[in-house]
Amino acid sequence: MIAVFYQHLATLWPLLEQDRAFKPWLTRLPRRLAEAMDPDSNGHLPRFSEAVVTAQALPQAERVELDMAAITAHGTLNEAQRTQLVAALKKLMPWRKGPYRLFDIFIDTEWRSDAKWDRLVPHLPPLAGKRMLDVGCGSGYHLWRMRGVGAEAVIGIDPTQLFLAQFLLVRNLLGEHPVWFLPLPLEALPEPQGGAFDLVFSMGVLYHRRSPIDHLLELKAQLKPGGTLVLETLVVPQAYGQLLVPQDRYAQMKNVWFIPSVAELSRWLARCGFNNIRCVDETPTTADEQRTTAWTKGQSLSDFLDPADPTRTVEGYPAPLRAIVLAER
Numbered sequence: 001m002i003a004v005f006y007q008h009l010a011t012l013w014p015l016l017e018q019d020r021a022f023k024p025w026l027t028r029l030p031r032r033l034a035e036a037m038d039p040d041s042n043g044h045l046p047r048f049s050e051a052v053v054t055a056q057a058l059p060q061a062e063r064v065e066l067d068m069a070a071i072t073a074h075g076t077l078n079e080a081q082r083t084q085l086v087a088a089l090k091k092l093m094p095w096r097k098g099p100y101r102l103f104d105i106f107i108d109t110e111w112r113s114d115a116k117w118d119r120l121v122p123h124l125p126p127l128a129g130k131r132m133l134d135v136g137c138g139s140g141y142h143l144w145r146m147r148g149v150g151a152e153a154v155i156g157i158d159p160t161q162l163f164l165a166q167f168l169l170v171r172n173l174l175g176e177h178p179v180w181f182l183p184l185p186l187e188a189l190p191e192p193q194g195g196a197f198d199l200v201f202s203m204g205v206l207y208h209r210r211s212p213i214d215h216l217l218e219l220k221a222q223l224k225p226g227g228t229l230v231l232e233t234l235v236v237p238q239a240y241g242q243l244l245v246p247q248d249r250y251a252q253m254k255n256v257w258f259i260p261s262v263a264e265l266s267r268w269l270a271r272c273g274f275n276n277i278r279c280v281d282e283t284p285t286t287a288d289e290q291r292t293t294a295w296t297k298g299q300s301l302s303d304f305l306d307p308a309d310p311t312r313t314v315e316g317y318p319a320p321l322r323a324i325v326l327a328e329r
Contacts, residue, residue, distance in 0.1 A: 001049035002037050004056060004168050005183075009033075012180045015153055024190035029182070036159065036183045048165035051088040055169040058085055061103075064174050066148030069114040070101040071141060073173045077103050092166050094296040097138040102173055110296040113141045115289045116203065116232065120324055123280040125228055127151050130198035133222055135186050136205035140167035143179050153178045159185045186218050195224040195329065203232035207256050216272045223329040229274060234259045235282065235323040244317060251304035251313045251320060262323050274327035285320040 016022040039045060058081055061073035077085060086105060089095075098109030128150030134142055137156030140163070146154045158164070158181070167181045182189070186205075200222050202215070209215040219229055234256075236244045242264045250256040260268065262279045269277045290301040301320070306312040311319050 001045065001052040001165060001168065002039065004052050004172070005037060005164065008168065008171060008180060011176070011178070012155075015178070019196060021192040021194055021196040023193060025192065028190045032184060032188050033182065036188075042161045045161065047091050048161060051091040052165050052168045052172070054084050054088040055172040058173065060175045061173055066144045066174075066177075068148075069112075070099040070106065071144045071170065071174070072101040073103055073170075075103055088169060089295075092162065092169060094298070095139065095166065096296065097141045100141075100170060102170070107295050108293040109139075109141075110290060110293060110300055112289045113138075114145075116322075117142060117145050119281045119283060120230065120232065121145075121149070123324070123326060124199070124230070127199070131155075131196065132199045132201065133157070133197045134201045134203070135219065136202065136208075137163070137167075137181065139163050140170065140179070140181055142201065142203070143167075143181070144170075144174070144177075147177055147179050151178075155180050155182065157182045157184050157186065157189060159183055159188075186215065189218075189222070191221040195222060195227060197222050197227060198224060199228045199230060201230045201232075203230070206231065206233040207250075207259050210257050212258050212260075213268060213272065216268060216274075220272060220274065220329055225329055227329050229269075229327045229329070231265075231269075231325045231327070233265070233323060233325075235262050235265060235321055236260070236318055237321060238263060240318055246315065246317065249315055250317055251301075251315070252299070262325065265323070265325060269325070269327045274329065277325065277327040279323055279325045281324040283322055285322055 016025055062075040065072040095107050095109045097111050097113045098107050100107040129152045131153045132146050132151050134156040137143055137158050140156050143154045143156045161183060164181055164183045200219050202219055206212050206215055236259050238261050242261055244259040246256050266277045287302055292300040304313055305319055306314055313319055
């Protein structure tokens with residue numbers, strides 16, 4: 001898997017060399033990536049590697065669709081190849097974000113990430129020819145959707161090696177595209193000189209950060225002047241108050257620190273120097289969008305809500321409400 005990872009980066013370095021804004025990336029990324037890909041850093045790496053290498057030996061798609069609900073690889077596998085691919089995909093369970101249709105295999109992921117994309121995309125500026133950064137990109141589903149609407153270059157970052165393996169497996173089947181994955185958290189990403197991206201996405205990340213203001217400033221540093229921040233996050237209803245700080249867990253998640261109202265989040269963004277701040281969507285999470293499937297393990301949304309009152313989590317807090325807020329540097 002490590003070799004496959006570096007092979008996929010071979011087309012990224014020339015892109016970075018073309019823009020002086022990326023000089024800090026060229027200087028510092030190699031060491032940080034080497035540390036992130038340390039073979040001893042994750043005991044599951046051998047299993048992940050087996051899956052990725054298996055996919056590398058399979059035929060690539062004859063045709064791909066990146067603008068449909070499911071990221072789709074069209075083509076034909078013989079029975080032995082299909083068996084190999086199914087086994088490889090199962091080694092990378094659970095599949096959280098998607099869906100994907102790889103040849104005739106449909107991966108029904110826990111999250112229907114296409115629902116979020118459909119809520120978001122009508123409010124975005126034209127994406128054709130733009131450079132995009134997706135922070136906390138998971139398996140990379142939204143990276144492919146961004147490319148599907150014409151993005152010039154798309155980079156996703158996420159420190160989770162399972163998600164990297166899922167991305168690399170899918171990429172092997174879809175073929176060469178200007179889409180890359182760096183296994184890094186945002187705080188490990190060097191700041192470009194003056195910003196480098198037309199759009200920066202942070203979706204489902206803010207409430208996991210112990211310092212949300214630092215997160216917003218780090219996102220801003222990656223944006224070009226005039227670039228757009230796309231922030232998708234949990235919020236509390238305005239009637240609840242300014243801010244929810246869970247006592248211990250929120251919807252059974254232990255790593256949730258701050259859930260603001262939209263008004264409070266807008267104040268945070270303004271304090272960080274963003275302008276033209278607007279909330280374009282607020283949608284409660286339902287079991288149509290997040291649920292257990294054959295490709296996931298364990299519990300999902302229905303297990304996190306009070307069975308007697310689904311407007312509350314099992315801890316008694318307001319049930320998940322997600323907002324999309326756009327702002328500009």
